[in-house]
Amino acid sequence: MLVCVGISLTHGLFSLRWPGTPSFLAQFLFILLLDNAYFYFWHRVLHRSPYLYKKIHHIHHRVSAPHALEYLYVHPFEWIVRAGSYPLGLGILYLLNGSVSAYVFWAFGCFHILHENNIHSGVRPLIAHLIPGFSTAQDHDRHHQKKHGNYASIFTFWDRVMGTRI
Numbered sequence: 071m072l073v074c075v076g077i078s079l080t081h082g083l084f085s086l087r088w089p090g091t092p093s094f095l096a097q098f099l100f101i102l103l104l105d106n107a108y109f110y111f112w113h114r115v116l117h118r119s120p121y122l123y124k125k126i127h128h129i130h131h132r133v134s135a136p137h138a139l140e141y142l143y144v145h146p147f148e149w150i151v152r153a154g155s156y157p158l159g160l161g162i163l164y165l166l167n168g169s170v171s172a173y174v175f176w177a178f179g180c181f182h183i184l185h186e187n188n189i190h191s192g193v194r195p196l197i198a199h200l201i202p203g204f205s206t207a208q209d210h211d212r213h214h215q216k217k218h219g220n221y222a223s224i225f226t227f228w229d230r231v232m233g234t235r236i
Contacts, residue, residue, distance in 0.1 A: 085169040097174040101159040108155035110228040113221040203227050
C-alpha cells in the first residue's frame with residue numbers, strides 16, 4: 071500500500087533520462103549543500119535545547135565510541151525530522167528544473183549511506199581527509215567525546231562559520 075502511495079505521489083518528479091554530466095553534478099552538489107545545511111542546523115538545535123537533547127538526541131549519544139551503524143541509532147522523531155531534507159531538496163530541484171534526475175537521487179542516497187557509515191566508523195578514510203573542508207570520522211569522534219561542536223555531517227564550513235568547530 072505505502073509503495074503505491076509513494077509511486078503515485080512522485081509520478082513525474084523523477085526523470086530516468088541521463089541529464090548530462092554538468093546537470094548531474096549541479097543537482098548532486100545542490101542536494102549535498104542543502105542537506106549539509108539542514109543537518110547542521112537541526113543537529114545544533116538538538117544539542118542546544120536541553121529538552122530536545124535529553125528526550126531525543128541523547129539516545130544517539132549513548133554510544134561514546136561510534137561504530138558504523140550507529141548513525142541509525144536515533145530517536146524516531148529525530149529520524150523523521152532529519153529525513154525532511156530529502157523531500158525539501160527534491161522539491162526545490164523540481165521547482166527549479168521541472169524534474170529531478172533519478173540518477174542524482176540514487177547517487178546521493180548511496181553517498182549519504184556510505185558517508186554516514188564512514189564518519190561513524192572511527193576509521194580514517196583513504197582520501198576524505200585530503201579534501202579541504204570534508205568532515206571525517208575523527209571530526210565526528212570529537213563531537214561524540216565533547217558533546218558540543220562539530221555539528222556538520224558532510225562539510226565542516228558551517229562549523230567554521232558558526233564558531234562550533236572543535
